[in-house]
Amino acid sequence: MVFRNKLYLIGGRRVNPVDVYDPATNTWTAKSKTPLELHHFQAVVVGDAIYLMGAMTGPYPNETPLEKIVVYYPDEDRFDFVHGVPESRRRGGAGAVYHDGMIYLVGGITNGHIDGFQPWLDRYDPVTGDWDVLADAPHARDHFQAVVSGNRLYSIAGRTTSKATNEVFSRVVAPVDVYDFKTSRWLPESECPVLPTPRAGNMATVWQNEVIVGGGETTQKTAHNDVEAFDTVSGTWRSWPELNRGRHGSGFAIVGEYVYTASGSGNRGGSPELTSIERLELPVAKPAPSSSTTHRGRLRTATAD
Template identity: 30%
Template sequence: YRTLVPLPSPLQEHTVVALPPSIYLLGGIDGPSIKSAVHRYSTPTNTWSLAPPLPIPLHHPNAIVTNSSIYLFGGILDLFRWAASASSWKYTPSDPSPSWQKLADFPNPRGSCVVGVHNGKIWAVGGLGPAQLGGGRAASTMVSSYDIAEDTWTTHAELALPEGRDHAGGGVVGDTLYVVGGRVGTIASVRDTVYALDLGGLPGARWVEKRKMGVARGGIAAAVVEGKIFAFGGEGNVESEKGVFGEVEVYDTVGDTWVEGEAMRVPRHGFGAAVIGESVYLPGGGGTENG
């Protein structure tokens, strides 16, 4: 691990994406404040700058990079009812005058989804919906896909997750979409499961459960590196006063095996991972669960 220049201000529950040679932090929470700022980190110069802000303040936004653009959709609008945004946006830094462009609305709005891209489609799995009557937050089983060329969303009821998930990790490796860990609406319901969906086998493919993580946790940061999924940190640690993990586990998608990696120097949750070259960057996060 190397310690790099710190963020301009503390941030958690943001989303992290890589568009080499830069890393972008989208939205998030700083204390009681929901952010619209987009922080950009230059890997060659180890410096931070600001990109055009999000059109609206968001925490737990969903985002991914493909075709040299950042695609942003959903996310949470407030800190109380946890109402979700239906908006979708695209940002292309290489445009002459880059700005956030409006796309088709995101169906079944939610934040904290697992996101992946495959064959011209962006996939959004699970996520966190509005607070339910009587309290508690709803962890979604929903699976949606966005056709980039057609600017259309499709909801796939037949591909619903076996159990609702939010604050999970994952991504696409080859033709397979993975959902790793996460929780079912509360920190007390963290999971160690791994679900896999063969996108190349659609429409007949369904979710298959793979080997479990060694440690059940949500709020993890996940990164895909050379066919392996790295799961960093998270929350739900009953053995820690702060409730967070420093553990790092690495999943071999070919062998369906987990190994323990080198623990993080600073345990945390509510952050993200971005890969550029052979390095994984882990900016921000919260040092105590629920905060």
């Protein structure tokens, strides 16, 4: 998560301090600890606050969705519990985006890693606390991130986690669900892209007209280092440079001329927990029309494990 040109690492297993990275000085600063164990959320910036949406607490595999939304105020280094989440819509591992004054929460899972994956879409007003239940997405998914490009929400990657059937990592979701804010409708599946490398626990961001998806976990032991970009104008995919270290459970953040990622887990599941941070200089050149659609390279490592 980026706030005022600094990277914020918030939450994770156990109770952890907020770690803040300043790219201008290449230094980390530890701030206050979270008020309880918080994980499996996607954070969004609203004004001077960071909203932790779709958070869960507790140990694997019986994590519990929070009853209230947690907000962190970076200027005050302070956490607060604000509005309640309707009991029937509580879940974690969902995608969250901020658009036109509202926070949209999509997908998620109601019962830790056991079961209860959902296609839900809700609109939350961070000022009044009002919740609106919107039309379900075409696909249920959890353990993913959502982004906004233009006037559309992209619900991308993830899986339908089912510890109940011993299918925690395998049920990845390849189709991308696209919600059009102008029409308040989900696009038909025939008009939506399909993720070339399905994975969950991924990072996602938007750069220019591209939706960027990277990292993640599947049934393979090591976390994914693949980074793929969907051009929302041409409707085509291309490969971006691979991560130096595959990871999941982290995020992408753009500051200045670089996209950053930090921390996360290096293998499927919860370990090893990484302390490294990487960055990729922008822009990432597109291949010439006559060349391959795959762009190769490596992200630069800003600090080591």
